[in-house]
Amino acid sequence: MAATYGQTVHRVRGRAFPAGQSRSHPAELRLDGSAAAVVLDDGSTLAGCDRTALKVEPRLGATPRRLVLPDGTLFETEDHDAVDAAFGRSGWSVVHAAERFHPRLVLVVAAVVAAAWALWRFGLDLIAAAAVAMTPAPAVDAIDIGTLQTIDLSIAEPSTLDAEARASSEAIFARLLGSLDPEVRAAHDFRLEFRDLPGLGPNAVALPGGTVILTDELVTLFPDPDVQAGVLAHEIGHIVEQHGLHQLYRSLGIAVLVALLAGDTVPLIEDIVLEGNVLLSLTFSRRSEAEADTFGVDLAQRAGYDPAGLIRFFDYIEDTFGDAPSWLSSHPASGERSEAIRRQIGQ
Amino acid sequence: MDYENRPGRPVDFEFRGQTGEWFGIWMTNLLLSIVTIGIYSAWAKVRTKKYFYQNTYVAGRNFDYHATGLQILIGRIIVFVGIVVLSLVSAIPVVGLLILIGLLLLVPWLLVRALRFNAAMSSWANVRFGFDGKPMGAFLTFLLYPFLTLFTLYAAFPFADRARRRYVMNNHRLGAAPFGFDAPIGGFYMAFLAAMGWVVLLAILTLAPMVGTLLSNMGDPAAFERDPQMAIRLMVGIYAFIFLGLLPAGVIYNAFIRNTVFNGTTLDGRHRFHSDVRPMALIWIAVTNALAVVLTLGLMLPWAQIRLARYYAAHSRLIPGGSLDEFVGTLPARTSALGDAYADIEGIDIGLPV
Numbered sequence: 177m178a179a180t181y182g183q184t185v186h187r188v189r190g191r192a193f194p195a196g197q198s199r200s201h202p203a204e205l206r207l208d209g210s211a212a213a214v215v216l217d218d219g220s221t222l223a224g225c226d227r228t229a230l231k232v233e234p235r236l237g238a239t240p241r242r243l244v245l246p247d248g249t250l251f252e253t254e255d256h257d258a259v260d261a262a263f264g265r266s267g268w269s270v271v272h273a274a275e276r277f278h279p280r281l282v283l284v285v286a287a288v289v290a291a292a293w294a295l296w297r298f299g300l301d302l303i304a305a306a307a308v309a310m311t312p313a314p315a316v317d318a319i320d321i322g323t324l325q326t327i328d329l330s331i332a333e334p335s336t337l338d339a340e341a342r343a344s345s346e347a348i349f350a351r352l353l354g355s356l357d358p359e360v361r362a363a364h365d366f367r368l369e370f371r372d373l374p375g376l377g378p379n380a381v382a383l384p385g386g387t388v389i390l391t392d393e394l395v396t397l398f399p400d401p402d403v404q405a406g407v408l409a410h411e412i413g414h415i416v417e418q419h420g421l422h423q424l425y426r427s428l429g430i431a432v433l434v435a436l437l438a439g440d441t442v443p444l445i446e447d448i449v450l451e452g453n454v455l456l457s458l459t460f461s462r463r464s465e466a467e468a469d470t471f472g473v474d475l476a477q478r479a480g481y482d483p484a485g486l487i488r489f490f491d492y493i494e495d496t497f498g499d500a501p502s503w504l505s506s507h508p509a510s511g512e513r514s515e516a517i518r519r520q521i522g523q
Numbered sequence: 524m525d526y527e528n529r530p531g532r533p534v535d536f537e538f539r540g541q542t543g544e545w546f547g548i549w550m551t552n553l554l555l556s557i558v559t560i561g562i563y564s565a566w567a568k569v570r571t572k573k574y575f576y577q578n579t580y581v582a583g584r585n586f587d588y589h590a591t592g593l594q595i596l597i598g599r600i601i602v603f604v605g606i607v608v609l610s611l612v613s614a615i616p617v618v619g620l621l622i623l624i625g626l627l628l629l630v631p632w633l634l635v636r637a638l639r640f641n642a643a644m645s646s647w648a649n650v651r652f653g654f655d656g657k658p659m660g661a662f663l664t665f666l667l668y669p670f671l672t673l674f675t676l677y678a679a680f681p682f683a684d685r686a687r688r689r690y691v692m693n694n695h696r697l698g699a700a701p702f703g704f705d706a707p708i709g710g711f712y713m714a715f716l717a718a719m720g721w722v723v724l725l726a727i728l729t730l731a732p733m734v735g736t737l738l739s740n741m742g743d744p745a746a747f748e749r750d751p752q753m754a755i756r757l758m759v760g761i762y763a764f765i766f767l768g769l770l771p772a773g774v775i776y777n778a779f780i781r782n783t784v785f786n787g788t789t790l791d792g793r794h795r796f797h798s799d800v801r802p803m804a805l806i807w808i809a810v811t812n813a814l815a816v817v818l819t820l821g822l823m824l825p826w827a828q829i830r831l832a833r834y835y836a837a838h839s840r841l842i843p844g845g846s847l848d849e850f851v852g853t854l855p856a857r858t859s860a861l862g863d864a865y866a867d868i869e870g871i872d873i874g875l876p877v
Contacts, residue, residue, distance in 0.1 A: 193649030196698065196852025200584065200648065236570060237544040239577040242587070248852075250649040275551045277543035284550045285822075291557040315611040322619070433561075445816050445824070447770060451762075 184209050186262040190240075190253030192222050205243065205251050207262050214251050223249040232259065234268030237275070295433070304425035308418050313385075316421065317365055320385035324369065327389070335370035341395050342370060348405050348481075349388070352412060355479040360416055368408075370395070378493075382411035384420035397492075402485030405476045410486065413471030419464040427457060461506040466516065473517050483521045490514040533797065534843060538829075538836035540578035546825040548574055565599060566592030575832060576645065582847050584648040590640070631662035642695060650852045656694035664690040681711030688784055697790060698852040706787030714779030717802065718772040725768030733760045771806045778802040785839065793844030800838045808834055 185208050192203035192214045203222060206213045213224035223245050233242040241259050243251045253259065260269070274284055335342075349368045353361055364386035371389050373379065378394035388411045390404075398404060414420060430453050473483040494510040507513075552567035569592050576586040609626075612618055635658050642654035668683035685708060692704035733756065778800050785798030812827035841847075 196650060197848075198584065198648035198650050198698075198850035199848035236573055236577065237548060238539075238541070239574070239585070248649070271551060271555070274554075275544075275547040277547045281547050281550065284547070284554055288550055288553045288557070291554065295557060312611075318611070445813055445827070447766070448813060448817055 186258065188251075188253050188255050188258040188262065190251055190255065192216070193250040193252070194222060195245075195248030195250075200252075203251065205253070212245075214245065214249055223247055232263050234266070235260075235272045300426055300429050300433075301422075303429050304422045307425040307429075308421045311421065313363075313365075317385040319421075320365075320383040320387040323383050324387060324389075327371070327373075331373060331375060333372040333374065335372055335392050337370055337392055337395055341399070344399075344401070345370070345390060345395055345404055345408075348401055349408055352405060352409050352475055352479045355475060356412070356416070364415055366412070366415070378489075380407050380411050382414040382420065384415065384418065384424075386415050388412070388415070398489065400485060400488070402476075402482040403489050404485075405479065405481035406472060406483065406486030407489060408472075409475040409479070409481075410468045410472030412475060413468035414464065417464075417467060417471065419468065423457070423460065423464070426460065427453075430457075458506050462508045465507050466513070469513055469517060470520060473520050477521070483517065487514045487517050490517075532843070533840040534582045534847075536836040536839040536841070537580040538578055538832045539580060540574060540829050540832060542826045542829045545574060545829055549825045562596065563592075565596035568592075568595055575828075579832070579836060581647065581841050582843075584847075587646045588644055589646065589651075590644040627666070631658040631665065634658075634661045634665055638691065638694075647697060648850065650698040650850045653696045653698075653853065654694055655696070656690060660690045660694070681708060681715045684715075684780070685711050688780070692784065692788055698850045700791035700850055703789045703792065704784060704787050706783050710779065710783035710787075714776050714783065717779060718776040721772045721775055722768050725771075726764060729760050729763040729768060733757055771809065774805050774809050775802040778805045791844075791850075794847075795842040795844065797840040797842060798838055800835065804834070 186206070188205040188207075190203060190205060191200045193200050201222070202217050204215050204217075206215055207227055210227050211224065212227045212230050214222045216222055225245050225247070229246050231244040233244070235241060235256060240252045240254050241256055243253075243259070245251070274280075346368055349366075353366055366386040367388070369387055369389045370392065372392045373389075376391055376393075378397045379391045380394060381389040383389070388408060390408070394407065395404070398407075431450070434449055434453075469486070473486060476485065477483045490510040490513050494514075548570060552563070552570060555563040556567050569588065569590055572588040572590075576588045579586050609622060612622065635654075635656055638654045638656060638661075642652040645652045664683070664687040668686050669680070672679045672683045685706070689704055692702050695702040779802060781800055782798045785796040788796045790796075808831060812823075812830065815823040816827055
């Protein structure tokens with residue numbers, strides 16, 4: 177056992193491993209003034225150094241304390257009190273105190289739960305917003321180009337619309353853009369693209385850089401300019417409020433956080449966390465859709481279109497396709513969306 | 524010494540970590556990581572590795588992990604900046620393709636760096652591990668062979684996997700003492716077939732009820748929209764298949780392979796290893812662990828980790844072929860944290876199967 181002789185002399189019992197060797201020897205660490213020495217039981221000194229050159233590893237649970245000499249000799253001891261008495265406390269002592277299984281740990285748990293909740297609820301959005309703001313415009317445009325190419329290679333066919341139908345949609349798009357705040361309009365590279373997307377039905381897609389893709393089916397089913405204006409204004413809303421980029425960073429942020437914070441988990445857990453995250457991120461997606469609806473209705477109205485056009489679109493979607501349960505869906509139910517728009521335009 | 528010169532008498536691996544103790548360390552790691560916006564997570568990683576290494580004993584001597592938090596942090600920053608720059612630049616179509624080819628050449632080099640870093644930062648008793656593999660071997664066994672098995676419809680996958688394990692194990696050493704691994708291909712095919720059998724069995728149990736509904740609605744794409752309940756049933760079936768079929772199949776495969784690798788590995792040509800983990804026991808542990816963790820919103824994760832580490836240790840043995848006191852280290856090789864951070868973020872599991 178350790179004994180303390182005065183202020184400067186300490187003896188700590190333990191075992192020593194010579195530099196780079198697997199053989200251990202019962203030994204004593206002697207600290208006398210500024211000198212440190214590892215002394216074996218036969219009285220011989222295995223290694224020595226200046227006391228300040230000793231590397232004292234931080235305490236970690238109940239594992240043996242490790243002290244490493246400059247030549248690589250390892251001294252190991254269970255006598256933590258003696259080591260603490262000889263070397264005093266460090267920043268790691270505070271960490272170790274927090275880590276101990278003690279009623280105080282409840283505070284740490286509560287702080288973690290609160291911090292994790294705040295991080296998920298507010299922190300992620302803040303981080304994503306900062307990342308969106310820091311993303312250079314050419315990079316966002318590059319996403320549009322790349323995505324459009326991928327769509328063209330995989331699911332899209334060239335549009336079969338005639339020139340007249342295209343020109344009419346282009347005119348609606350231009351009129352909507354004209355009603356945007358000039359500063360907002362200049363911040364994005366707005367473009368309208370026509371594609372035949374057989375799997376997507378009457379639909380429109382917004383890419384983060386400002387590209388809006390309109391499906392042939394939407395243009396042929398809804399020649400009504402009010403409907404097209406409502407849909408296009410909704411997509412412009414996604415672009416102006418940067419939902420796509422925001423969501424991209426959000427899901428990236430969650431993946432990195434899970435990897436960094438949870439570290440090496442056990443089998444199955446990581447998959448469950450990531451799947452659960454998909455369901456949770458749908459909440460964010462539904463919120464974005466509602467925001468884009470509000471923005472779109474307002475924009476269509478300012479551009480002189482009947483905002484009820486979007487309601488006719490949703491009514492058609494609901495009648496034709498019905499709705500999946502909303503917690504499983506990236507979009508709010510069409511009926512709810514029509515209701516919200518009716519409330520917005522006071523109809 | 525207790526363990527000196529008793530050739531042939533097996534020495535058990537021991538795991539001495541305690542759930543309560545680890546829970547406190549894990550919680551503090553989380554708290555400090557969050558309040559330092561992720562910076563402490565590098566030190567948290569070191570403390571985590573140290574806790575599990577230092578609590579694992581063979582012949583009364585424990586393992587240790589020697590990387591510092593700063594090393595890990597620097598590596599992570601380099602990788603983070605690299606990934607951001609790459610993903611922005613690679614959105615440009617032609618450049619993206621060039622970068623992809625460049626990465627393909629870079630990956631074997633990074634893998635070797637990661638293996639070397641992890642080995643050099645790990646020790647048992649006072650002897651560091653080492654890894655001497657070359658990038659060419661990593662390219663062949665991690666990229667080319669697995670890709671080629673595609674053309675055999677994965678029937679040759681066990682051969683590719685054995686080549687990879689050989690490359691990893693045969694290039695590891697403890698101090699100057701080399702590890703060696705070889706095993707007949709039978710063990711690898713057994714693991715492969717057992718995992719496949721499980722997948723097929725669970726596919727029949729979870730997916731078959733839906734096949735009838737799907738077939739009767741073929742050519743009627745609106746069927747789903749008329750009956751949303753059908754879509755839900757389909758999703759539940761698919762999730763059941765993933766969580767009960769695919770993921771446990773991975774557990775089964777790893778259990779068989781772990782036994783094969785341990786039982787075919789030698790150290791210094793004299794010492795042998797033995798592992799007898801049981802696939803069904805591991806599935807039971809994985810499923811009950813997952814349930815416990817999910818139902819307690821993550822609070823039981825430390826318990827689950829300790830439980831798994833204990834099981835692995837209890838089913839691992841070293842069979843000494845001579846004294847365990849004679850391992851001697853070599854001069855530490857220069858390594859950087861870059862490879863390690865890459866492996867860490869990408870989640871590539873290339874550690875020793877301990």
